[in-house]
Amino acid sequence: MALNWTQSAQWIWTPGYHEEDNQPGRYFLFRKRFHWPGTDNIKELPVHVSADSRYRLFVNGRRVSFGPCKSYMERWHFETVDILPYLVKGENVLSARVLRYSSIMAGSSSILSTELPGFLLHCEIEWNFILGPPFLSNNERTKESSQLTGWESSDFDDSAWKDAVLQFRPVKMLPIQSPWKLAPRPIPELPEVHGRFNGAVKCQGTVAKEQWTSFLKEDRVIEIPSGQTITVDIDCESLTTAFVTLQCSGGKGSTVTLLYSECYEKDLGVETAPFPMPRSKSNRADISNGRLYGMKDIYTVADGQAEHTFEPFWFRAFRYIQVQITTTEEPLILKTFTFRETFYPLDILTDVHADTELDEIWKISLRTLQNCRHETYEDCPFYEQNQFASDSRLQMLFSYQISSDDKLARKTLQEFHASQGPDGLIKAQFPAGFRSKQIPQFSLYWVAMVYDHMHYFADVSFARRYLATVDGILNHFDERITNLGLVGRFDEDTWPFIDWVPEWFVPGKIFESCMPRAYTSTGMATFNSLLYIVALMQAAEVCNFVGRRDTAVEYSARADDLRKAVNKHCFEKGIYTDGPSTQEYSQHSQIFAILSEAVTGDAAQDLMLRALEDKTLAQCSYSMQFYLFRAVEKVDLYTKLFPSLMAPWRQMIADNLTTWAEHANNARSDCHGWSASPVHEIVTQVFGVSPAQPGFKRVRIAPRMELLETAHGKFVTPAGDVSIAWTKENLEVKVSADLEAEIVIGESVSVQRFEGGKEVVFARK
Template sequence: MSNNTLFPSAEAQWIWVDNFDDAAASGQFVLFRKTFELDKNNDVLPSTSTTPIPLHVTADTRYRLFLNGKSVSFGPCKSYLQHWIYETVDIRPYLRPGRNVLAAMVLRYSSTHPGCLSMVRSSVPGFLLATNIGDLVIHTDTSWKAKKNTSVQIAADSEWDPRFGPQFLGINERVDGRLTLTGWQSVDYNDTDWPAAVKSSPTRSNSPMLDPRRLFPREIPALTEDFGRFDGVLPVPDESTVNAWTKMLRGGNEDTCVEIPAHTTLAVVVECEKLMTAFVDLECAFTSSGDVVTPSIELLYSECFEATMEDGKPRTKADRTDHKNGVLYGSRDVYIPHGHGLNHYSPFWWRTFRYVRLTISTASDPLYITSFTFRSTYFPLNVTTTITTSSSFITRLWDVSLHTLRSCMHETYEDCPYYEQNQFIMDSRSQILFTYLVSRGEDRLARKTMQEFAASQRSDGLLETYFPNRGGSISIPTFSLYWVLMVHDHMVYMGDEHLVRRYLGRVDNILNYFDDRIDPEYGLVGAFDSDSWPYVDWVQGWFTPGLAIRGVAVPPAYYRYKKNGKSGGCATFHSLLYAYTLIKAAELCVFLGRHDTASEYLTRHSKIVSSVQKHCYDVSSAFFLDGLIHVVGPDSPKSQHVQIFAVLAGCVENTEAQTLMRRTILERAEHGLAKASFSLAFYLFRAASEAVW
């Protein structure tokens, strides 16, 4: 049995190419085609009607759909197996009398390879489509043509530079234009030698097993694809080269193309004034003289210029626009043009860049770059909030903040559009709050985010740290508390009783996880499970050797308290964040009239606060310590983090809270308080506001 009952067409079949080896590479591309005829007098054509003709489409893993050579849909929207998304698009504007063709390119990430961590895939690849054009019913079945696209390869893992850290994406391409099936999206293309598609499903006849992909319509709007031009080219020794590239980038006519002479290797860096998430579009041409050696173009996408990492030097970013002293590092696409007219290269997935370095090598023939542009892609955020200020700094800060938010809003919120493109709970909470602020009533991506994390809840009550993902990841327990705060934020800004009621059970499960780990001796949150990462913040000096990633970004006090020969936890931050979340969870319960549960949460909160005051406050310094005072002593490391949440959780109030926050901010260095990072600084402002209020 399939889950197509949730898809608008029960007849549509998941299809694929025959004899496909899913384990052959981390990612592979497959092409599909279906031609059909429309009579010129058909009343569904755009000239006779404007009524939408919906087409529903999805794929495992990603697709781009064309109708008569025009791109009409790109997806499916990121989600997870039990909530697999299909898109619906109006195809009427693209239809024409006579012969029409639907064509799709599908990127399949292997189910046996880690590949792109933010791209979920099932055990079986597939493409699924259905539409009714008047009386004509079109859906995917074995009448479609399917062919593997051998011209595009996903770059091998070995090509990744490990100095960047782990390889999260794996999206870069090696494209041989000589193997490209030119015009395969068009009506006139001859596909008679393409084999028929085959059914692709993990289900069996008369079996109660369902396809793991449970289909749902897309909840958020399609991403933008807006035309854009680069802002310039960085100086190279030859001024005429700069002038030629500048004219080409600005566009105009055919006389603006750039000629790269034969037997030449040229590196040119083009720039944007701000970071972009976009599909680049490169057009070039050359006339082949028949040589075996052909030109090649490498595109390196980089966030910034930085200090060299050669000879084992650590990564250092200072002036990120210093092209005179800095070096560009980044991920790379490689394109080999063909010698038969105009070439066009655009990556299947969008890239993130401030700078793009093109390294062009020619053979015995010159190569002509005729155009280099991009299509920026973001969630279509409608900004309704404006600010007016006499401070040029605040104005610039506002503009940068808005652009940063947009750059991390696509089909999910993202911690980083460049390296990971993963949706983390803590990051997403801050991004969602800013979304509420700048766009009145906009909560579509926020709702999707909350729903996805809710669906990731584990048997122990915690949520996945980042989600969607193609498998379990190391758990950061406190991130689940930020999800509770996320639900509370939505209550405050949107007042949706149904949403709060839907998630209150999951809130209770999360809070019970922390309650189950209260140390009976000290009344504080003790040690987490050994496969967890007790992450708090990226702080210089927060490193405990011998624990790999679990020893990084964790207050050392967490590992100093030993119980039964193992870490006993009891880091003050974990208890305070739990206590603060209990306050907000109680407010959720009051909102729904569940006062008994609210009272229970507040009782837990009071106990935690009392324990922190008793075991973690140093009278001599008048600061809260990062851990138990009898374990770490009065000279224990202290942090802004603990003082922030001591105020937010109500450990100190009124003038005491004001004094603590004033000293936390103004006397941080004097008292050796670890500094909160940019992301935790948000909570510093909240605590300062709470203290003043």
């Protein structure tokens, strides 16, 4: 479809608007009445809609779309929605609630705002828009008014509302473009799946816990008498990302506070503090001794109208919600409290069953990934919702192992590619609502994204598109090679983050933390050179794949030179130091020495065992567990060490987590995508399904049957599905399409040509 309309469609806003009011976010209401004749010969009525910053669109009071899909300034997305199913013959109304984040005040770190606010709704059938008076609120505090009740519906009286104004007027003869370069939404609409809370876990006040549970599960109305304060803690089956909706009536002057929390944790004795306090989490469901901490929405009933609803604009992340209600002049009637779960609708086709703890680990891993996957990949849904390159690399890879849908991955690769600066680096965090601190090493994880996509999908043109970006990243690191042949210091305004390691923490100086002291003192951290080597190895493979063999040779030569430098200056007494001429040591340097092939063979295996046994080494956090597994795999110790390496996930289950935490040493996020690495381990190692050649032109099937007595699973690949099952006696392999497979059973390797639907049974050795 031609997109000429994107140049002519008009953006509108309120007259007399000013952002210089110290408000990080404000709401604006738009509505337009129109008559619909009920024409039978129209089968659909698509409209295009977008806003700066976010919108929720209604037709006759029914929710039909929210967006725009997150992206960056040069690719401002719009949604296309068919509104015909929502229209009625006669009077209709289109309405929108728009949240504008200020472009001069801190708002949301993952949602962008241009210099102009705006709302756009375009259809080939022309109409004008009416703008209502501002509804002053942010995401946390709302004061309801009967004057706005039912503003989304067609029978609302909008005669006092002012006309909107055009936001951008092109100038003749000048090539000035609109701030918003529109592009169609590249991913599916996010679902909103109706859900119910489990019930109340504890409460204070005149309403009993059983009443709360009946209210939550069966919509049994609750009346909170006037002059009362009640509190109830409500739980969900697992940590969830959802829109919450509270429907009420009456209650003039009442205040409802919703506190969203990931878990119960140690009571610090205070609700808020002017400085960070050390938090402590163990049993996340310790209702008796723990306390809920989190973010709040505050809803004040101004007029006590017959019916009113509170629904925060953006989705919330929660496992528990604490509701505190204070009534004043009249009773507040609670009618329903529900949620609509939302997430990127990945079509998950991989399914595994082991009848062991791995089943629970698998389930929690999928839930973790789902909560960290919306319009972008997110580091965590509760605190940041930011798309970081290092986190996203892992989340994308795990997604490839459970689904053949790579649309969100392609969007992510494109977004980071578009963020590349003149120094060659991509933004570590992107899209971003403000200029964030650069983390140079995260650009190397983006190289791994290109490498991973090549292996799973073998799209030559897609890989070739990003090679110039790869070249720029690698050249940035090459320009920092010191006279020792190692990667040296990055620009002063960067944060050379490696991992959350207690030994690397500098109190009060976060941007000097998370890297070994060797970097601070010498400007050289062994890890940075080793990670660069791994990226060069991956880039060389991509270059060979697309036919750029000379560049592959160049990158391999760079890697060889770096290995020699690392072994000369950062290796002594059988172990790698964290920098030249230092006595600091970490698991990180040993792991990436193995992955970069700075050390190989028996020496690598000995080093891996030492790295795991020597507890004086700085230990990897959860973010690095994936790479720890890869090093163990590379030195052929995987089967031996797998049970012990799963200890962090067993401990999280023992601590009653329903999603995987950010890391063990920090009590912040209880849902973090990088911790879902068991997906990769179960698919590619336990069941042993991985691409032997890019795009699964040959699939490798190498189940580690010694880890499980019996197991079965179905695995999606771009070349067809693979089913694997084994018992004490046999291994059964079945494929859904013509496929060449490399079957590994113990020390035996054979290549089989499968025809679609064929099943082969092997004797288990």
